[in-house]
Amino acid sequence: MKYLIRNQIFGLIVLALIVVSCQTEEQPQVSQSEYSQEEVQLVSSHEIDQLILKSLKESGDFIWADQSDELILSALLQSDSVLTIGYQSADKELTNARIGLESVGQPQMQQAASKIIGLVRRIQKPQQNANSRMVDESLVHADLPFLEVKVSTLEVLQQLRALGEVRYFEPRGYEFDYSLAMDNPYARITSDSGCENEPQSIPSSDYSIIAPGAKSSWNYDQMGISQAWNQSSGAGITVGVIDTGLSPDQAMLNGSFNSGASSGRSVQRFGTYQTGLWWWKKYDGPHDQCGHGTAMAGVVAAPRNTVGNAVGVAYNSNLISVRGTSDVIFNSGNEKDGVAEALVLLGKRSDVKIISMSIGDLFSSAKVADAVRYAHNRGKLIFAAAGTSTSFTNWVGVIFPATMPETVAVTGVKEGNGYQRCDTCHSGAQVEFTVIMERASTNSKPLTTALYSNTPSTVGGSSVATATASGIAALVWAKYPNWTRDQVLNKMRNTADLYPSKNAQYGYGNLNAAAAVN
Incomplete structure (x- = not known):
């Protein structure tokens, strides 16, 4: 069961976490009578969730590959029974640095996939009956080295x-009961990054009007963004935003994307999130049905407009929005598929320099991790939210995929001297940068584009911090278009507030866009 996260403010977990999606995942396809014959003592979903919770509290993550075969079988039979298997050729270990660079179409890789599928079918074929007719169905991913069966x-x-061709395996569709991780088990999962993004009445003290009539968020001056605009507007750089999509009703991200002081750029939208059963799914389109994706896209690239709407950090950059998930936490099998596909889509595009991910999950997904490495190994600079939550903030650290070394983890802090994380933001050793995104006196959040209307909304948490950092990276890369990803990232580090020191919770501290474009 999945919980729709709704809250008055806006921001992430992410994760915090999120919204009960209306969709339903595929139900188990194997009957009790089939597996009881094996005399396997199955682990209940409650016990599995307790083990996940214990691992999260003790280590900050939960790795399916480290669990017993009995536990994984139990998780399979209590979800959609689909196993995701990462594979490699028998004679050559596939390292993380080669994911996506080593073609899955090579004969050795094809042989490895065929061997795994053949093993599964050989063992399970004698047990087939009407209740397990899908046991022979299998899917081999076209670009990533995993298959599902x-x-x-x-x-x-x-x-x-025991097979050398197997790198990992994990249940595709098992969903952790997030209510167990809450201080109040009867409360709804809430987050600063929920699925509401309505226009708001914003005090004039929280923005300034800039030519030709746009609203510039209160934190832009403090992050050096306003000053950086004298040298860069993000022109020529394409940022990919993987989130909940774009609203067709927000003109600034549609027909008015080139308006005011923003011109000569493009916006594209795709949808990789699918609904339906594992073997029979359909794409659900690129349109934002949540609100979070529209808000993040607005922070990155909303035009410097004439109508009083919020302006984005890189207001002349190109934008590609990919709807990879239905809400902010990608905990279902279909959402993990959607996020992985989004990373492959953006990874393949030579024009995409930066990927912004203000989404995540409490623990790792090997499939999504493969897709992150696929995009990273193609030179993409990937920013990921460290996490935003209410009930979890006291003990949850940085969330996945911001925990990966291939991503740049970002979190949010309050304005003022010293470093104090925002009320709902996560922090930890993996954090690379911070962004000022909460007023000390009023807790006001930065401006962004709402789902509709020229009246802005506000957005909080590490979500907006991540989108802001992505926009700043676009400003730097536009100023130095011939630079590599590492050069851009190093310039951002070298000009951050705490450099060369690295804080155990806040990394190199607040970014300074003005210094970074110099």
């Missing part, structure tokens, strides 16, 4: 564990 027996997992 229905698994219903312990023997399959045991033999896969």
